[in-house]
Amino acid sequence: MRAHEAGALHGQAGDHGPAWLRVPDDVNALVPVLWSEHVARAEDGALRVAGLDVRELAQEFGTPAYILDEADFRNRARAFREAFAPATVYYAAKAFFSVAVARWVLEEGLSVDVSTGGELAVALAAGVPGERLVFHGNNRSAAELGRAMDANVARIVVDSYDEIERVARVAAERGIRQRVIVRVTVGVEAHTHEFIATAHEDQKFGLSLAGGAADEAVRRILAAPSLELVGLHSHIGSQIFDTAGFEIATRRLLGMLHRLRGEHGIELPEVDLGGGFGIAYTTQDDPQPPRVLAESMRAIVERECAALGMDVPHVSIEPGRAIAGPTTFTLYEVGTVKDVALDGGRRRTYVAVDGGMSDNIRTALYDASYSATLASRRSDAGPVLSRVVGKHCESGDVVVKDEFLPADVAPGDLVAVPGTGAYCRSMASNYNHVPRPPVVAVRDGAARVLLRRETEQDLLRLDTGLDVEEGA
Ligand SMILES: Cc1ncc(COP(=O)(O)O)c(C=O)c1O
Numbered sequence: 001m002r003a004h005e006a007g008a009l010h011g012q013a014g015d016h017g018p019a020w021l022r023v024p025d026d027v028n029a030l031v032p033v034l035w036s037e038h039v040a041r042a043e044d045g046a047l048r049v050a051g052l053d054v055r056e057l058a059q060e061f062g063t064p065a066y067i068l069d070e071a072d073f074r075n076r077a078r079a080f081r082e083a084f085a086p087a088t089v090y091y092a093a094k095a096f097f098s099v100a101v102a103r104w105v106l107e108e109g110l111s112v113d114v115s116t117g118g119e120l121a122v123a124l125a126a127g128v129p130g131e132r133l134v135f136h137g138n139n140r141s142a143a144e145l146g147r148a149m150d151a152n153v154a155r156i157v158v159d160s161y162d163e164i165e166r167v168a169r170v171a172a173e174r175g176i177r178q179r180v181i182v183r184v185t186v187g188v189e190a191h192t193h194e195f196i197a198t199a200h201e202d203q204k205f206g207l208s209l210a211g212g213a214a215d216e217a218v219r220r221i222l223a224a225p226s227l228e229l230v231g232l233h234s235h236i237g238s239q240i241f242d243t244a245g246f247e248i249a250t251r252r253l254l255g256m257l258h259r260l261r262g263e264h265g266i267e268l269p270e271v272d273l274g275g276g277f278g279i280a281y282t283t284q285d286d287p288q289p290p291r292v293l294a295e296s297m298r299a300i301v302e303r304e305c306a307a308l309g310m311d312v313p314h315v316s317i318e319p320g321r322a323i324a325g326p327t328t329f330t331l332y333e334v335g336t337v338k339d340v341a342l343d344g345g346r347r348r349t350y351v352a353v354d355g356g357m358s359d360n361i362r363t364a365l366y367d368a369s370y371s372a373t374l375a376s377r378r379s380d381a382g383p384v385l386s387r388v389v390g391k392h393c394e395s396g397d398v399v400v401k402d403e404f405l406p407a408d409v410a411p412g413d414l415v416a417v418p419g420t421g422a423y424c425r426s427m428a429s430n431y432n433h434v435p436r437p438p439v440v441a442v443r444d445g446a447a448r449v450l451l452r453r454e455t456e457q458d459l460l461r462l463d464t465g466l467d468v469e470e471g472a
């Protein structure tokens with residue numbers, strides 16, 4: 001007996017699904033906010049993206065694969081740039097990055113936030129000029145900092161006294177004066193998962209405003225001849241919908257900027273308010289468009305500056321997820337379907353796909369919610385509460401905790417999970433020696449691979465065992 005026969009068909013998902021999840025009227029319908037602009041279900045029932053049939057994409061590129069809607073990515077990037085102008089919009093590379101993505105972002109007039117030597121290397125390989133880079137991190141090596149300085153990276157955000165000392169030393173060795181920004185912990189409890197909140201006191205990022213560390217950092221930077229302090233930074237966390245946290249953070253950051261004037265006679269020209277804008281993973285999420293976010297952030301900054309009697313500084317933001325996240329879905333092939341009996345006669349359908357926690361760790365790591373749809377065809381079968389799971393040796397290997405899929409989903413069907421453009425490929429692993437899937441960009445009826453699929457040969461090449469045996 002499938003779960004829909006067990007009585008989960010009408011109203012809410014029941015007590016083995018979340019209260020917000022509704023039984024869909026039409027299990028084939030796509031909820032627009034969850035999908036990129038150019039995804040639709042075609043007449044024949046299969047999903048098409050930018051004019052391409054997912055069955056053909058699966059044929060050509062294999063599954064699992066991340067399918068990225070390039071025009072949608074560019075539109076989101078441009079929307080942020082236009083809405084927030086004249087602010088600088090740094091695209092946060094950690095969300096998803098490749099040489100092509102770096103070029104799109106530049107072409108759309110954005111700059112780039114990198115946070116490791118690896119992200120810096122991709123940006124530089126793509127030709128991003130140092131002037132359009134900000135370098136974040138909480139523990140960069142002297143070598144990484146040196147590479148950034150050699151590329152004339154415009155701003156390095158410092159996160160500890162050790163880093164201030166290290167940046168100062170590396171800059172002095174080069175005989176330059178490096179522009180730096182202090183990452184301030186403003187003490188905001190952002191409403192998001194504890195693992196991705198970053199402005200409360202008890203965590204690794206930033207220098208505390210309340211505890212005085214941020215002020216001490218300013219003193220140390222001002223005392224270092226090889227450093228030039230240009231601003232303050234705050235990033236309160238990620239996947240945030242409520243502007244209240246941004247408001248408090250902005251007020252505290254501007255308050256500090258104003259106070260530093262009196263105390264040190266310095267007028268810092270910039271505030272960087274970080275990223276963190278939330279996206280819709282399921283129907284319970286209600287993100288604001290960039291225009292609305294920009295209006296409210298502009299109002300907060302202007303109001304606060306007026307209250308402090310100071311000019312509005314140059315503002316920067318660093319969205320990652322809100323640009324990359326909604327542009328991509330992961331295309332999987334179903335391998336097995338299993339009905340499992342739960343307490344009280346209830347049942348749950350487990351749909352196992354050919355990927356899992358190695359291509360999307362967010363469900364296991366943050367208890368994140370995702371949605372899914374049958375992608376290769378339309379179905380007339382009733383909706384059944386399902387769990388999309390992967391192929392890894394881990395019971396927590398869940399991609400989508402709860403979703404209504406048609407009761408006839410079977411091996412060989414394609415399932416698509418939307419909203420996987422941010423922090424899925426970039427956090428992917430090789431757990432169980434599973435090669436990481438490709439990222440395929442689609443635009444105007446054409447597909448091209450941005451990152452190719454890894455192969456088992458790639459993984460074997462990392463293993464020195466064969467070299468040793470062959471060399472012996
Ligand atoms: C300093 C900084 N800037 C920007 C971002 C991007 O955040 P999001 O992808 O949530 O916009 C992050 C990650 O949370 C971050 O740590």
Ligand SMILES: N[C@@H](CCCC[NH3+])C(=O)O
Pocket residue numbers: 094196238239362366422423427
């Ligand atoms: N990786 C996290 C967000 C942290 C972003 C980096 N500060 C996520 O998937 O939601």
